[in-house]
Amino acid sequence: MKKLIGIIFLTALSQLLVAQDATIEAYAPNLVEVGEQFSLSYTLNTKPKEFIPPSITSFDILAGPSTSSSTSIEVINGKVTQSHTFTYSYVLVANKEGKFTIDPAEAVVGDKRIRSNPISIEVIKSSPTSSQTTASTGRQSANVESNNLPDDELFVTVEVNRKSAYIGQPIEAVIKIYTRVGILNFEDAKFPSFEGFWSQELKSSPNVNFHRANVNGKIYNAGEIRRYVLFPQKADKITIDPFELIVIYQGRAARPRSIFDEFFGGGYETFRKRLVSKPITINIKPLPKPEPKDFVGAVGKFKLDVSVDKTEVKANDAFTYKIKVSGSGNLKLIGAPTVKFPSSFEVFDPKISDNVKLSGSNASGSKTFEYVCIPRAAGEYNIEPFTFSFFDPVKEKYVTLKSKPFNIRVLADSSASSNMVVASYGKEDIKYVGKDIRYIKTSSSKFKTRNSFWIISGYYQFLYLLLLAVFIVLSYVYRRYRSKMQDVAFVRNRRASKIAQKRLKLAKELLEDNKSAEFFEEIHKAIWGYIADKLNLSLATLNLENVTENLRNNSIDDEKIEQLRSIIETCEYARFAPEAEHSQMTDIYDKTFKLIEELESLLKNKVKK
Numbered sequence: 001m002k003k004l005i006g007i008i009f010l011t012a013l014s015q016l017l018v019a020q021d022a023t024i025e026a027y028a029p030n031l032v033e034v035g036e037q038f039s040l041s042y043t044l045n046t047k048p049k050e051f052i053p054p055s056i057t058s059f060d061i062l063a064g065p066s067t068s069s070s071t072s073i074e075v076i077n078g079k080v081t082q083s084h085t086f087t088y089s090y091v092l093v094a095n096k097e098g099k100f101t102i103d104p105a106e107a108v109v110g111d112k113r114i115r116s117n118p119i120s121i122e123v124i125k126s127s128p129t130s131s132q133t134t135a136s137t138g139r140q141s142a143n144v145e146s147n148n149l150p151d152d153e154l155f156v157t158v159e160v161n162r163k164s165a166y167i168g169q170p171i172e173a174v175i176k177i178y179t180r181v182g183i184l185n186f187e188d189a190k191f192p193s194f195e196g197f198w199s200q201e202l203k204s205s206p207n208v209n210f211h212r213a214n215v216n217g218k219i220y221n222a223g224e225i226r227r228y229v230l231f232p233q234k235a236d237k238i239t240i241d242p243f244e245l246i247v248i249y250q251g252r253a254a255r256p257r258s259i260f261d262e263f264f265g266g267g268y269e270t271f272r273k274r275l276v277s278k279p280i281t282i283n284i285k286p287l288p289k290p291e292p293k294d295f296v297g298a299v300g301k302f303k304l305d306v307s308v309d310k311t312e313v314k315a316n317d318a319f320t321y322k323i324k325v326s327g328s329g330n331l332k333l334i335g336a337p338t339v340k341f342p343s344s345f346e347v348f349d350p351k352i353s354d355n356v357k358l359s360g361s362n363a364s365g366s367k368t369f370e371y372v373c374i375p376r377a378a379g380e381y382n383i384e385p386f387t388f389s390f391f392d393p394v395k396e397k398y399v400t401l402k403s404k405p406f407n408i409r410v411l412a413d414s415s416a417s418s419n420m421v422v423a424s425y426g427k428e429d430i431k432y433v434g435k436d437i438r439y440i441k442t443s444s445s446k447f448k449t450r451n452s453f454w455i456i457s458g459y460y461q462f463l464y465l466l467l468l469a470v471f472i473v474l475s476y477v478y479r480r481y482r483s484k485m486q487d488v489a490f491v492r493n494r495r496a497s498k499i500a501q502k503r504l505k506l507a508k509e510l511l512e513d514n515k516s517a518e519f520f521e522e523i524h525k526a527i528w529g530y531i532a533d534k535l536n537l538s539l540a541t542l543n544l545e546n547v548t549e550n551l552r553n554n555s556i557d558d559e560k561i562e563q564l565r566s567i568i569e570t571c572e573y574a575r576f577a578p579e580a581e582h583s584q585m586t587d588i589y590d591k592t593f594k595l596i597e598e599l600e601s602l603l604k605n606k607v608k609k
Contacts, residue, residue: 064090168299298390300329496533
């Protein structure tokens, strides 16, 4: 059964497999040293009927061709893709210096004959440490003291494609790392600020891809970290700040732990090294003087394309006047050309868009300026041509381009009234253009004699008296209030309710936390404090008998006096009794709150203040 299911699965899988075109690709290092062994491989995505290797005469073949194969299956969104890889490998050795090319290999797949790419290899003189180098592991300098690595074994650079440029002329800057040791990781990268330049980073792979490079006769593994396009903004000698990076690399241990470490490939340790690139100074030259009047900062090589979407419109209808500047240079920094439109055109600020691609040291594409124009009156109009000048850094001179003229026929808009015009593109918003024009007044005006002593007029005399009266009243009120605030009894009476409410609020929180002892103590303070302040009684004379007598003198009925007595006795009992129930606490809180409100209402105008 399992065998049957497997056959069905493979049959279904074979129906979904996607056939691929046969290809063959050749791989080999582009740079080797004399005496160095390296690998040359040819990879096919299908099994060939026949493989025909090229004639290799510039290098000695130590081994090969050896063959190997592998198969992989990918399932992406239900789509199954199977790939086969067949590889033919050689081990070669270089015996002499020079640049050599290995011709393409051929393979026969089905009825087709396919060819690989040719391989170019540069062979340089071997360096003193070359005998230890290998092409694949990057441990070329394993014999170097790892904890004291020379600077020329591992370093970073900022490389530019030109050391002199004009303002606005693009410069390519590449940050690279060169190594002859095995790198494990990077840390704390500090990139240059490129002060004095308008910079834009080019998209690149997030991983650093290394390739072989020849630096002063030594082979390094060189990797590109970042790439920028710089546009100088001022004429001066501008220095690019150094690039800094901490590299974690693997090097040979100063003292192997055992004699077998080196034999079995061990004896390596991890080290950290801070790398700082050398600063670079670029001479930025000013643009020649005098600049053309129509120069808007364009530096490079450009073309000009001007168009309109309509040549016949109705009055108050909009049309678009488009200027497209295309080419290579500082497109993003170009300003809008100056165009002279007819005076009866209402022209809005241009809509600016760009489509710029950065590649290497070049920024190419286009920048578009779109003007929305609305003719306000019928007639025949000409949009005069304008000139656009740019500086060509190759020719080292200004180049002027001229646009073509356009004739716009504007028809009368019969739907518009004499004093109303359309202000928006779709006539959605109407406004009066002539609102600032005042009509001629035909009637005569009456003139009045102007009083030069306006401050002694009747109006101002009344105002002076009114202000004086207000001042007297406010002064009297303030003095009365100040006198009352010096009366302790008045102040206690006035604040009694507010202080009681604060204590009741605290008692409410204690009630929610079910802290009975603290709750009854706060209720006791609230009711006693309120009575003492309201009746102006001192704590020494504060007792039930004295309070009862004072309340009766202020016409408080016995029922409320009894409620007061009950609350006070309950609080005094509960403070020393076992834990009270929550319902009892809630009941005593409600009673106290209600009693204080009623007493405040009854004693408001009766107690002596």
